[in-house]
Amino acid sequence: MKFAVMTYGTEGDARPLAALSRALMDAGHETLLLADRSTLGTAAALNVPSMALSGDIKSVLMPGQALSGAVRRNGGFNSTAKALAGIANTHAAAWMREAVDATQGCDAVIVSGLAAFVGLSVTEYRGIRAIGAGLIPITPTADFPSPFLPPGKVPRWLNRVSHRLVNGLLWQAFRKATNAARTSVCGLPPRKHIWTDHPMLYGISPNLLPSPGDWPANARACGQWSIGNPEWSPPAALEEFLAAGEPPIYIGFGSMAGFDCHHLIQALAAAVAGRRALFYPGWSGVDTSALPKNFFVIGETPHDWLFPRTAMAIHHGGSGTTHSAARAGVPSVVIPFAGDQFFWADRLAGLGVAAKALNGKRLQPSALAQGIAFADQYDVRVNAGVLARAMAGENGLQETVTAIEELMGNLT
Numbered sequence: 001m002k003f004a005v006m007t008y009g010t011e012g013d014a015r016p017l018a019a020l021s022r023a024l025m026d027a028g029h030e031t032l033l034l035a036d037r038s039t040l041g042t043a044a045a046l047n048v049p050s051m052a053l054s055g056d057i058k059s060v061l062m063p064g065q066a067l068s069g070a071v072r073r074n075g076g077f078n079s080t081a082k083a084l085a086g087i088a089n090t091h092a093a094a095w096m097r098e099a100v101d102a103t104q105g106c107d108a109v110i111v112s113g114l115a116a117f118v119g120l121s122v123t124e125y126r127g128i129r130a131i132g133a134g135l136i137p138i139t140p141t142a143d144f145p146s147p148f149l150p151p152g153k154v155p156r157w158l159n160r161v162s163h164r165l166v167n168g169l170l171w172q173a174f175r176k177a178t179n180a181a182r183t184s185v186c187g188l189p190p191r192k193h194i195w196t197d198h199p200m201l202y203g204i205s206p207n208l209l210p211s212p213g214d215w216p217a218n219a220r221a222c223g224q225w226s227i228g229n230p231e232w233s234p235p236a237a238l239e240e241f242l243a244a245g246e247p248p249i250y251i252g253f254g255s256m257a258g259f260d261c262h263h264l265i266q267a268l269a270a271a272v273a274g275r276r277a278l279f280y281p282g283w284s285g286v287d288t289s290a291l292p293k294n295f296f297v298i299g300e301t302p303h304d305w306l307f308p309r310t311a312m313a314i315h316h317g318g319s320g321t322t323h324s325a326a327r328a329g330v331p332s333v334v335i336p337f338a339g340d341q342f343f344w345a346d347r348l349a350g351l352g353v354a355a356k357a358l359n360g361k362r363l364q365p366s367a368l369a370q371g372i373a374f375a376d377q378y379d380v381r382v383n384a385g386v387l388a389r390a391m392a393g394e395n396g397l398q399e400t401v402t403a404i405e406e407l408m409g410n411l412t
Contacts, residue, residue, distance in 0.1 A: 132199060
């Protein structure tokens with residue numbers, strides 16, 4: 001079968017879809033990954049055919065732009081949703097044209113991220129199957145509230161309603177531009193309501209977040225979508241640093257930007273208090289020359305190789321980093337900035353492998369030091385090991401490929 005895999009977002013959105021595309025290829029299928037140009041590095045490393053969608057996600061994360069402003073304001077739902085919708089609405093027509101061209105001869109489109117509504121519209125135009133792929137659990141359930149809302153603020157009896165409310169608000173923010181593109185590019189009628197009938201497969205560990213019992217049969221938490229790059233090898237300097245002393249603290253915030261870099265560096269340096277640390281600047285724009293000598297700066301390094309060699313991971317709580325830290329058996333210290341990161345921080349705390357989330361907008365060295373001390377506790381390290389052993393039995397990619405093949409078989 002031939003699949004187009006369509007997403008838009010940061011590297012945390014594209015990297016798992018590149019892994020899924022590779023797994024589909026290894027199972028004998030054809031794939032084409034559509035994503036932002038700056039996030040296609042993993043696809044290239046895995047020899048996954050790819051195509052760049054219009055836009056520049058890095059530019060909207062730079063200081064002064066809408067998405068960085070949402071991060072700086074501590075990532076509330078309204079500001080984050082407005083910023084994300086602005087990105088998608090600006091490019092909806094271009095994405096629609098690009099997706100129409102890319103899906104010629106495809107059997108299905110796997111849709112995800114900010115490009116999902118465009119992808120779903122293109123499947124209507126092509127008359128082919130749509131399969132949702134997500135890293136954030138948005139299928140309504142009574143088990144937990146929408147991941148886009150602050151943890152602990154929604155009464156349990158409103159959990160299911162909160163999902164429907166948030167999903168509906170997101171559709172309202174995207175609807176006008178999506179419908180305009182549907183008409184101008186595909187000749188499709190405007191759509192009034194959000195899509196709800198297509199299957200949803202999640203690159204989420206069922207040990208980190210069990211599939212709710214009230215999810216429909218076509219929604220499933222399959223396990224993390226991650227794959228090693230056989231051609232990658234660690235730089236000699238990194239290997240030497242790791243061999244020179246005790247396992248270091250990992251610090252990295254992925255594609256996050258827009259926060260107060262100077263204040264963050266000061267807080268990190270004070271809280272780490274001379275311990276060995278690895279620092280991954282990512283897209284943050286941090287001036288690494290201001291870091292103390294106990295910090296070793298690294299480039300992009302596979303988490304599955306690096307995290308087992310560390311004492312703990314200080315990170316932003318993105319779905320991918322959260323899963324990788326948990327799978328490696330290391331405790332976390334989570335500083336969420338926006339969106340679902342607060343949800344994953346709360347989940348790790350509930351599993352006893354991290355303290356409560358820290359406030360990235362007003363990060364205090366004393367609070368960060370307490371989070372590090374919590375992660376150092378024996379019981380916390382035991383909890384992390386138990387979770388890692390449970391996750392080791394998962395094969396999220398194989399589970400998802402099998403589910404896709406079953407869905408295609410049932411739908412033909």
